[in-house]
Amino acid sequence: MEYSNLVPCLLGANCPPAPRDPEWTKVFSLLTMESETVVPWARMFTRWKNIHRGKLMDLTFTAIVPLLLGSVGLFALFRLLQRMRMRAYLQDAVVVITGATSGLGKECAKAFHAAGSRLVLCGRNGERLQDLVQELSAKANHAKNIHKPFTVIFDLSDTKMVASAAEEILKCVGHVDILINNAGISYRGTILDTGMDVDKKVMETNYFGPIAFTKALLPSMIRRQQGHIVVISSVQGKISIPFRSAYAASKHATQAFFDCLRAEMEQYEIDVTVVSPGYIQTNLSVNAVTADGSRYGGLQTNNAPQQLIQQPPARGAEMPMLTTW
Ligand SMILES: NC(=O)C1=CN([C@@H]2O[C@H](COP(=O)(O)OP(=O)(O)OC[C@H]3O[C@@H](n4cnc5c(N)ncnc54)[C@H](OP(=O)(O)O)[C@@H]3O)[C@@H](O)[C@H]2O)C=CC1
Numbered sequence: 001m002e003y004s005n006l007v008p009c010l011l012g013a014n015c016p017p018a019p020r021d022p023e024w025t026k027v028f029s030l031l032t033m034e035s036e037t038v039v040p041w042a043r044m045f046t047r048w049k050n051i052h053r054g055k056l057m058d059l060t061f062t063a064i065v066p067l068l069l070g071s072v073g074l075f076a077l078f079r080l081l082q083r084m085r086m087r088a089y090l091q092d093a094v095v096v097i098t099g100a101t102s103g104l105g106k107e108c109a110k111a112f113h114a115a116g117s118r119l120v121l122c123g124r125n126g127e128r129l130q131d132l133v134q135e136l137s138a139k140a141n142h143a144k145n146i147h148k149p150f151t152v153i154f155d156l157s158d159t160k161m162v163a164s165a166a167e168e169i170l171k172c173v174g175h176v177d178i179l180i181n182n183a184g185i186s187y188r189g190t191i192l193d194t195g196m197d198v199d200k201k202v203m204e205t206n207y208f209g210p211i212a213f214t215k216a217l218l219p220s221m222i223r224r225q226q227g228h229i230v231v232i233s234s235v236q237g238k239i240s241i242p243f244r245s246a247y248a249a250s251k252h253a254t255q256a257f258f259d260c261l262r263a264e265m266e267q268y269e270i271d272v273t274v275v276s277p278g279y280i281q282t283n284l285s286v287n288a289v290t291a292d293g294s295r296y297g298g299l300q301t302n303n304a305p306q307q308l309i310q311q312p313p314a315r316g317a318e319m320p321m322l323t324t325w
C-alpha cells in the first residue's frame, strides 16, 4: 500500500476508515511493522501511551482541570467574603488607639480611618494629635462614610489620668469595639547604672498604663459581650536581650497579663491579641529613656551597647528590620 494513499485515509478526510475495514487493519499492521525498528523501551512507551492516552485525557478534563479551577474559584470567593466581612466590621467601628501621634499608632490611625472606623486618637501631645486629625481629614475619601476622629490627651504613666480618659471616651462615643494599646517607650542602659525611678517609668508607661486603660474600658465591653483588645508588645516580650532590661521586663509583663486576660475574656466573646513585632524604623529608639532618665536621642552612640547589625534606613515605617541591640 502506498503511504500517500494512507495519509488522507488516516486523517479521515476522504475515506474515514471503519474498525473492521480491511484497509484499516492493513494500515495498522504496516505501521506496526515500521515501528519494529524502534528501540524496545520507546515502543513500549508508545504502546502504553496509546492505551492510556484516552484515559489520561478523560481524567484531566473531567476531574483534574475542574478540580483545580474549582479550588481557585473557592479560594478567591473565600478571600472576597473575608475582605467584605472585615470591611463591614471596620466600617463605623469605634477604634481607640493609644500613642497615635507617631510610628505604628499613626499608621494604624491612617488604616482604620480609611476603612471608615470611628477613631479615638490618644496621645500626650494635643498639637500633634490635631495635626494628625488634619492630615487624616485632608486624605479622606468623601465618597466613603468617613468620621472625624475624636482626640483624648493623657499620659499613660499617670494612672488617674488614664481612668478619667477612659470615662471621657465612653461618655463621648458610648462604647469601644477595638482597643489598640500601642503607646510605649524604649529603654537603653545597664542594670547596674539604672535607677529604680527609670525602671518604674518604663513599667508605668509600657505595662501599668495599658493595663489600667484596659481595665477601665473592660466593663463596657463585657456588658456588650463584644470587643477586641490588642496590645503591641515586642519580640522582647518573649526574649530578653542585654541592656534593655526595663523594656524587656515591661513587655514580658504585658505578654503575661494579656495572655491571662484572653483566657478570662473568652466567656464574654471578647478577643485579646498580643502583637510581637521585631525592629521597625520609628521614633522609638531616639525617644528611649537611658539609665539616668534622660532621652537617648540617638546621638550618644557610646551609650548604645553594641552595634550588631547595621542596615541602611528602611524606606517605610512598616518595614521590619534588625538594626542594633
Ligand atoms: N519600633 C519598633 O521597633 C518596635 C516597637 N514596638 C512597640 O510598638 C509600640 C509603638 O512604638 P513605635 O511606634 O515604634 O514608637 P514611637 O516612638 O514612634 O511611638 C510611641 C508612641 O507612644 C506614645 N507615648 C510614649 N509614652 C507615652 C506616655 N507616657 N503616655 C502616652 N503616650 C505615650 C508616644 O507619644 P508622644 O508622641 O507624645 O511621645 C508615641 O505616640 C510601642 O509599644 C513599642 O514598644 C514593638 C516592637 C518593635
Ligand SMILES: CCCCCCCCCCCCCCCC(=O)OCC(=O)COP(=O)(O)O
Pocket: 186, 187, 188, 233, 234, 235, 236, 239, 241, 244, 247, 277, 278, 279, 280, 284, 285, 288, 324, 325
Ligand atoms: C546566634 C545568636 C542568635 C541570637 C538570637 C537572639 C535573637 C534576639 C532578637 C532580638 C530581637 C529584638 C527585637 C526587638 C523589637 C523591639 O521591641 O524593638 C524595639 C526596640 O527595642 C527599639 O528600641 P531600641 O532602643 O532598642 O532601638
